[in-house]
Amino acid sequence: MEEERKTVSVGIKPLLRVLAREHEPVPPVWMMRQAGRYLPEYRAVREKAGGFLDLCFNPELAAEVTLQPVRRFGFDAAILFSDILVVPLALGRKVEFTAGEGPRLEPLADAAALTSLHETIDGKVLAPIYETVARVKSQLDTKTALIGFCGAPWTVATYMVAGEATPDQAPARLFAYRDPENFARLIDLLVQGSIEYLVGQLKAGAEVVQIFDTWAGVLGPQQFEHWCIEPTQKIVAGVREQVSGAKIIGFPRGASAMALPYVQLTGVDGIGLDWTYPRGIARDVLQPRATVQGNVDPLALLAGGGALDREVDDVMKELGDGPLIFNLGHGILPATPIAHVDCILRQLDATPSYELILPASLAEAFVGWLTHAAAPYGYEVLAPA
Numbered sequence: 001m002e003e004e005r006k007t008v009s010v011g012i013k014p015l016l017r018v019l020a021r022e023h024e025p026v027p028p029v030w031m032m033r034q035a036g037r038y039l040p041e042y043r044a045v046r047e048k049a050g051g052f053l054d055l056c057f058n059p060e061l062a063a064e065v066t067l068q069p070v071r072r073f074g075f076d077a078a079i080l081f082s083d084i085l086v087v088p089l090a091l092g093r094k095v096e097f098t099a100g101e102g103p104r105l106e107p108l109a110d111a112a113a114l115t116s117l118h119e120t121i122d123g124k125v126l127a128p129i130y131e132t133v134a135r136v137k138s139q140l141d142t143k144t145a146l147i148g149f150c151g152a153p154w155t156v157a158t159y160m161v162a163g164e165a166t167p168d169q170a171p172a173r174l175f176a177y178r179d180p181e182n183f184a185r186l187i188d189l190l191v192q193g194s195i196e197y198l199v200g201q202l203k204a205g206a207e208v209v210q211i212f213d214t215w216a217g218v219l220g221p222q223q224f225e226h227w228c229i230e231p232t233q234k235i236v237a238g239v240r241e242q243v244s245g246a247k248i249i250g251f252p253r254g255a256s257a258m259a260l261p262y263v264q265l266t267g268v269d270g271i272g273l274d275w276t277y278p279r280g281i282a283r284d285v286l287q288p289r290a291t292v293q294g295n296v297d298p299l300a301l302l303a304g305g306g307a308l309d310r311e312v313d314d315v316m317k318e319l320g321d322g323p324l325i326f327n328l329g330h331g332i333l334p335a336t337p338i339a340h341v342d343c344i345l346r347q348l349d350a351t352p353s354y355e356l357i358l359p360a361s362l363a364e365a366f367v368g369w370l371t372h373a374a375a376p377y378g379y380e381v382l383a384p385a
């Protein structure tokens, strides 16, 4: 008698697949700052939460805003809702966000101010964030990956030294020129804190982590090696010492010609590119070495229409034949129309799935075996149908 047949969906989350350097005909897509003010449902929760940091430290509400864009758009990844400046907070600095003005910290004017920092990050401060990660993970479907993140030491240091966002990061650059030894102490403290923070997120359920180096582009080549590449390399190695095979994306915004040494020296699995990076060069030089993430201009997304169509087509034409995570070159702007995000997704089409038809008696054993075999690589197997 012929055995009953059962359909088993087998797959690895598309984001994890491309970070393992596989090519997907339709790339996984998510967008930096995908949770934020352009979404009415975000603005509603944000109002309920009180301050921005109150939202970051409220696991229930932070999990909700993390999931909002995934629910609305079906992105391939959720990115933890938090901020890069929670690390200085956990090192004992005062951090505030005032509406419309961005972050305010007590400036770290000189070496003496460094002594006021904790030696290590305070795990109690960050515990609610790990809880957010666990909550989000428990609510994600089998195709959507969870990304955790931190700010790169250089970028976090620019805010700590100046106490606020500055146009050219002059205060931190001056500190680094005038007193490189003490600046290195600050960077090292942030390296250690970032390792601990990322490991905490990975242990709580994050499957990928991204290191945001938003202000990498203001550094000259030697400074870039010293304050961007070296600390990032230490974070990548330090995280993988505790979580072997951890998947890591670096985003050295404005890296330009330093993107190649960044990929070669840091050991990241993926590199996020801003929209100024030439896509043909990314294809020839970076994609053979790392998965590329990016790089639509957020202003093209805001503008929509033909400009957006051409950007999306160009990313796919130049980068679509190699390992690619479709994203923007920086965060979504608050004035972005939601319909423009839908346009991108329509243009990219639906994600394909892979199916194996097996005899029912084999199906269960096969899924069990694959789950076991894939686990050490951080892969998850989709549940049998």
Ligand code: CP3
Binding pocket: 031, 032, 033, 034, 035, 036, 037, 046, 052, 079, 080, 081, 082, 083, 084, 085, 097, 101, 102, 103, 149, 151, 165, 212, 214, 331
């Ligand atoms: O959706 C996501 O991408 C996850 C959440 C996220 C936020 N900030 C939420 C946020 C992430 C990954 C960040 C990273 C972050 N924070 C960076 C690196 C990436 C980048 O955008 O360059 C930096 C430099 C910061 C520091 C920061 N946070 C600034 C300078 C500001 C003020 C500017 C602004 O956009 O308002 C923030 C505030 C912030 N972080 C908001 C959000 C949604 C807006 C606050 C609000 O809702 O009022």
